[in-house]
Amino acid sequence: MQELADFQLPPGARRIVVAMSGGVDSSVVAALAARTGVETIGVTLQLYDHGEATKRAGACCAGRDIRDARAVCDRLGIAHYVFDHETSFREQVVDRFADEYLAGRTPIPCVQCNMGPKFTDLFALARDLGADALATGHYVRRVEGEHGAELHRGADPARDQSYFLFATTAAQLDFLRFPLGNLPKPRVREIAAELELLVAAKPDSQDICFVPDGDYAGLVKKLRPQAAQGGEIVDLSGRKLGEHRGIIHYTVGQRRGLEIGGSPEPLYVVRVEAEAQRVVVGPRRALAVAAARLEDMNVLGPLSSALTAKVRSMAKPVPARMLGDRLVFDAPEYGVAPGQAAVLYDGDRVLGGGWIAETEAAMAAA
Incomplete structure (x- = not known):
């Protein structure tokens, strides 16, 4: 398969660690890595306890996903290890997600996860396992430039994940490999089917794995009960237009859910003033x-x-x-x-x- 060339392994490489979430992307990476002839080890970070994990349909690194990753590794004949990183994930990703909403900001937990458990922790594990490279299923490209490895957009614009990996450091890029960066998603599923991997038709996980029902505000209120404090909705001049039931329900640019009337033009959330528990709205031009x-x-x-x-x-x-x-x-x-x-x-x-x-x-x- 032409895809094997994308690993760009260093001379004399003997071992690759593959970050496996249990989905089709990382499973195909593991299969391609195993075909290079270099020893391949699959590693999965358990981000939830077993009881909670079994309830999270569509989540990443949950109970079923761990079982799927292990089954893929068994089929490929490679080792598979699971490491408990629930505490790290909760502190670095979930708690920060809640605190950012309380501060009136709009968080991106997927970047925090990549900066913490997914990369920093996996790097340490891969090094401990004596790996020469860490491969992931992200749709980005690693390009050898004049001054070292560069991070580039994925070839498929519909799947490009470079926005979520901007915090990847130069040192990490030296060690990372992204063998799917030049492939469209349909080709990845084709490879999975050709290799008869059980996850070939498995649906993609949702963007925010720890909010499976999409109720961000509900999660924040559960973690931070004070988030339910209400306040005023005001216009740009400070005139009160209505009341809200918690700033966690509002983000900049939002139009729906304001439940205020009487304006001659549509109103949008212009900013969230966390200390005053106030939501400021205005016309689109104010954005x-x-x-x-x-x-x-x-x-x-x-x-x-x-x-x-x-x-x-x-x-x-x-x-x-x-x-x-x-x-x-x-x-x-x-x-x-x-x-x-x-x-x-x-x-x-x-x-x-x-x-x-x-x-x-x-x-x-x-």
Whole structure:
């Protein structure tokens, strides 16, 4: 299979560790790794206790997923290890998710998971197992550049996951391999079927694995009971328009669920003021953002003046430039929310990114 060339193993490599979630992507990676002839070990991080895991249909690294990963490894004739990382996952991902909502920000738990349990912890495990590389099923590409490994968008735009991996460090890239980066998802399922893997038709897991029913607010209230505190909904001048039942129900750019009337034009959430427990709304033009201050930057390449920036996972990259810690958009950008990530690109190459700490309104918002 041509896909084997994508491992780019270092000379003399003897062992690959594959991060296995129990889904079709990581299972195919394990199968391709095993076909290289290099010793392959599958590793799964258990992120929930067994009792909870069996209740989480569609979740990642849950009870059924662990069983599926083990069954795939058994079929491939490779070793499979499960490591308990429930405490790490809860502290680094779930608790932070709740705290971000309480602070009026819009979190991205998938990035936090990659920064914590999925990469940092897996790296240590892979090193302990004597691996020469850690392979994952992410749809991104690792390209050998003039100055070392580079992170690039996945070839299939519909599956590209580079936004969620912007915090990957240069040192991690040296060790990581992404053999699916040049493949479309249908081809991955074809490979799984050709190899008769039991997960070939298994549905993809949902984006936020620990919120299987999609009720983010309900989870936050369970973890942080004070999140149910109500407050005012006001317009840009501070005039009260209504009341809300907790700021955790609102994110920047939201239109539905405001339950206020009397405005001649549609109203959107412009910002969430956590200390005052206040939701500020305004017309769409008030969402226009000229610049954003970024913090905790991760830089993977030169931040040239010709970069583009992606401020939401589903947004298209737009022309922008970096001035110190400020990301300045060439044209007003909408839906820029504190707590989200701004990921920077030069064409398909990921230059890095940072967390949106605050935004600067465009003139149109005045």
